[in-house]
Amino acid sequence: MMLHCQKIGRELPPMLRPATADLLTRHASLLLDWVDRYGSPLNLIWPQALKENLAALRGVLTENGVRHAIYYGAKVNKSAGLMRTALGVGAGIDVSSLYELRDARRLGADGARVVATGPAKTGAFHRELVGCGALISVDSPEELEDLIGALPARTSPQPVLLRLRPSDQSKSRFGMPADAIAQCLARLSGERQLRFDGLHFHLSGYRWESRATALSEAAGLISEARRMGFSPRMIDIGGGLPIQYVDPIKYRDHLAAQTTDDYRTGKIPESFYPYGGSFSASDWLHLLLLAEMAQGRSVADYFTREGLCLAMEPGRALADQTAISVFKISRVKALGPDTHVIFVEGSSFSACETWFASEFLIDPIHVPAAHVPAARPSLSATPPGRAYLAGHSCLDEDVLSNRWLSFSVAPQAGDLLVFANTGGYQMDLLENELHRHPMPARLCVAGDAQGQPYLIPDTVEEA
Numbered sequence: 222m223m224l225h226c227q228k229i230g231r232e233l234p235p236m237l238r239p240a241t242a243d244l245l246t247r248h249a250s251l252l253l254d255w256v257d258r259y260g261s262p263l264n265l266i267w268p269q270a271l272k273e274n275l276a277a278l279r280g281v282l283t284e285n286g287v288r289h290a291i292y293y294g295a296k297v298n299k300s301a302g303l304m305r306t307a308l309g310v311g312a313g314i315d316v317s318s319l320y321e322l323r324d325a326r327r328l329g330a331d332g333a334r335v336v337a338t339g340p341a342k343t344g345a346f347h348r349e350l351v352g353c354g355a356l357i358s359v360d361s362p363e364e365l366e367d368l369i370g371a372l373p374a375r376t377s378p379q380p381v382l383l384r385l386r387p388s389d390q391s392k393s394r395f396g397m398p399a400d401a402i403a404q405c406l407a408r409l410s411g412e413r414q415l416r417f418d419g420l421h422f423h424l425s426g427y428r429w430e431s432r433a434t435a436l437s438e439a440a441g442l443i444s445e446a447r448r449m450g451f452s453p454r455m456i457d458i459g460g461g462l463p464i465q466y467v468d469p470i471k472y473r474d475h476l477a478a479q480t481t482d483d484y485r486t487g488k489i490p491e492s493f494y495p496y497g498g499s500f501s502a503s504d505w506l507h508l509l510l511l512a513e514m515a516q517g518r519s520v521a522d523y524f525t526r527e528g529l530c531l532a533m534e535p536g537r538a539l540a541d542q543t544a545i546s547v548f549k550i551s552r553v554k555a556l557g558p559d560t561h562v563i564f565v566e567g568s569s570f571s572a573c574e575t576w577f578a579s580e581f582l583i584d585p586i587h588v589p590a591a592h593v594p595a596a597r598p599s600l601s602a603t604p605p606g607r608a609y610l611a612g613h614s615c616l617d618e619d620v621l622s623n624r625w626l627s628f629s630v631a632p633q634a635g636d637l638l639v640f641a642n643t644g645g646y647q648m649d650l651l652e653n654e655l656h657r658h659p660m661p662a663r664l665c666v667a668g669d670a671q672g673q674p675y676l677i678p679d680t681v682e683e684a
């Protein structure tokens with residue numbers, strides 16, 4: 222049984238892959254068994270979805286004749302199954318810590334498949350990156366000096382990118398402005414142990430237009446580097462490709478109809494992720510490749526004619542539809558004549574958008590514990606008319622949804638609430654062991670020849 226919670230008339234049901242929808246409908250009793258067995262919240266992963274996402278992006282790049290390298294942004298999710306799948310289909314991995322690097326290596330990545338990003342790499346991280354010849358995106362002149370200091374004598378040249386901070390991002394602490402890039406190039410020209418492979422940037426926000434502008438700035442620096450005798454081979458445009466979580470028209474209508482009364486806080490959050498944006502990641506990439514750079518050349522033309530590889534590090538876009546997070550309801554508590562709070566086993570650290578003063582604007586799915594008896598009231602008609610969702614901690618802020626939600630069938634202890642499409646940061650960015658609750662279980666879902674779902678461990682060790 223699958224029932225959406227909703228703002229009546231302005232529902233935001235999640236888009237679901239067939240395998241996920243099937244689990245929530247045909248195999249709901251199996252899901253209830255899994256939660257009994259592995260605890261709540263339970264994070265379920267479909268690595269196959271990452272393969273499909275990767276194939277879609279590759280299709281756009283290939284269609285446009287652009288040589289490319291896609292690095293899966295491993296920071297988006299701690300799942301080993303997702304990293305293993307990305308490597309299995311020939312993607313690289315973007316690592317931002319020693320531990321992501323070690324997992325990638327244990328899953329079979331050689332250094333040539335790894336790019337390391339982030340502004341605060343430690344000496345130990347540098348040493349292991351150099352040890353395997355991974356590509357290092359250097360964030361600052363200071364990092365360049367540290368890296369040079371960490372190079373062992375007589376290694377083969379260590380490949381580096383220089384991370385650009387485009388001129389319209391002057392408040393960012395990531396990357397360096399064009400003059401600092403020029404300074405690093407001058408330093409590199411006297412340094413035989415390092416090989417300049419190209420430029421990198423990663424921008425916040427989800428607009429392809431800002432990437433096109435940054436590329437124009439990068440193109441000037443690539444020409445400058447060539448004049449200095451370097452042979453750059455790539456520009457890495459980072460991540461930031463969008464996901465469509467919900468139908469764009471429903472999303473637009475929902476935003477337009479929102480009122481302060483929809484939130485228990487009496488306030489509409491100032492910003493939301495664009496959950497129902499107009500473009501899929503593939504549309505976005507297509508638009509970027511068509512965007513105009515200098516002299517009327519498109520981005521695709523630029524890369525082809527300059528013989529450059531377009532690298533990218535999508536995290537969220539590759540994690541699209543790869544996961545759900547399942548919470549068991551522990552109690553439904555009345556707050557007033559028609560308002561309730563639904564407590565779940567688990568916390569908002571496992572569904573964390575509220576910690577960013579925002580909201581995961583996708584209706585959770587209500588899976589009743591057993592066949593719904595005719596006697597179970599409809600809550601749109603009877604109290605509680607609406608409810609918000611809270612976690613099991615003693616923190617007042619531990620709220621999974623500040624939105625008042627309505628239910629077509631009264632939720633009860635033992636029922637499940639399923640957050641769909643949580644693979645992109647939502648499910649595990651902030652997870653922790655507050656109150657010494659164990660970390661949520663995470664397992665991969667596979668299907669047998671008859672389409673019956675089963676679970677496999679999601680560990681680095683698992684074959």
Ligand SMILES: Cc1ncc(COP(=O)(O)O)c(C=O)c1O
Binds near residue numbers: 294339459461534537
């Ligand atoms: C350097 C870098 N690359 C890639 C990503 C992935 O971004 P997204 O998940 O939006 O694709 C991030 C995210 O913070 C990042 O900092």
